[in-house]
Amino acid sequence: MTGPVAGPRHPKIEVGVDAELARALLREQHPDLADLPLHHRVHGWDNVTWRLGEELALRFPVRELSAPLIEREQVWLGHLASLLPVPVPVPVRRGTPSGAAPYPWPWSVVPWLPGTMLASVPVEERRACADTLAETLAALHVPAPPDAPVNPFRGVPPATRDDVVAARLTADLPHADVLRAAWADALAAPARTAAPVWVHGDPHPANLLAHDGRLSGLLDFGDLCSGDPASDLATAWMSFDAVGRARFVARTQELRAHDDATWRRARGWAAAMVPTLLAHPDEYPLLAAVGRHTAAQLAAA
Incomplete structure (x- = not known):
């Protein structure tokens, strides 16, 4: 799975998610995934995606306006996937806001789709x-x-x-x-x-x-x-x-x-x-x- 672009950040990003923060959230909420390699960070308009190992990815909202969009995927995408003839990144785990990491919004673990x-x-x-x-x-x-x-x-x-x-x-x-x-x-x-x-x-x-x-x-x-x-x-x-x-x-x-x-x-x-x-x-x-x-x-x- 790839997103719109890798590299420079969107100028409206409010919270950046670097490897240290991503791994801290994994250790806190999904410790069994925390030691997988983090690589291939991709910045989109509303989210940043980190590839996690070979088969997964982490999807983080980077501004308050986009946080409800992640929740929308978590609620509906599993149902819609059964209708579609091509794979879609149905969240396999959910992340929550964290005061310890810190990170303010919901986030998702999704499959990495090749292509x-x-x-x-x-x-x-x-x-x-x-x-x-x-x-x-x-x-x-x-x-x-x-x-x-x-x-x-x-x-x-x-x-x-x-x-x-x-x-x-x-x-x-x-x-x-x-x-x-x-x-x-x-x-x-x-x-x-x-x-x-x-x-x-x-x-x-x-x-x-x-x-x-x-x-x-x-x-x-x-x-x-x-x-x-x-x-x-x-x-x-x-x-x-x-x-x-x-x-x-x-x-x-x-x-x-x-x-x-x-x-x-x-x-x-x-x-x-x-x-x-x-x-x-x-x-x-x-x-x-x-x-x-x-x-x-x-x-x-």
Whole structure:
């Protein structure tokens, strides 16, 4: 399993988790794991991941805003894993806040999923993953229970995010006119009226794993919620070129038959993600590359 990037920390990180702190928490709460090697630290937007031995990983929130996202994975991911055709990092143990270590939030021990981030795979080679990704998201996009989490940032009508997104779609972005037009079209598209479904929330190509030409894992369910699947379908532009996207869309339509309005909203969500992906290019160059790719794909479509 890999996360978005290794190396520099996100500038909004509130609590860093170094090897000393990670091992202290293990000794306190899971002492049978405390002597396994810690290596391959990965910094994401909301979490830091340490590989633990060969088969496990530790997943720590690094800011207060992301702490509930770990709890969301702990509560729901075991249930959802049975629906999906690819592995997901279901927590195998739970960590709790510690005053002794100290560390303020829940954390998880998860399996380490082998594979290469799709964002690191040449775009032409990603095409082989298009069918499997379509099948995985279609399997996830089933009606969610009434107590499923909600997310004000994902799975919602585009209009609820217009004030934020419109302000971010500035002229200095690549293909800015195209991005603004895509978002405007998403706003104009009819709203979803069907029952809310499970939504991953962040299936960009740095949260997808590939192995031997197939999707081999789906990571980071912190944004999991119920709502409109259009925000997930934005990965069609984020992950693929025109050939791969056509395969992804065709297989998705075979399985879920979304209306045209859903795809218009999906395209708008792809545009909305570009400024976020480009926000910290020095700290997260791979995500910035995803942002530039997404803008170029929207301009070419």
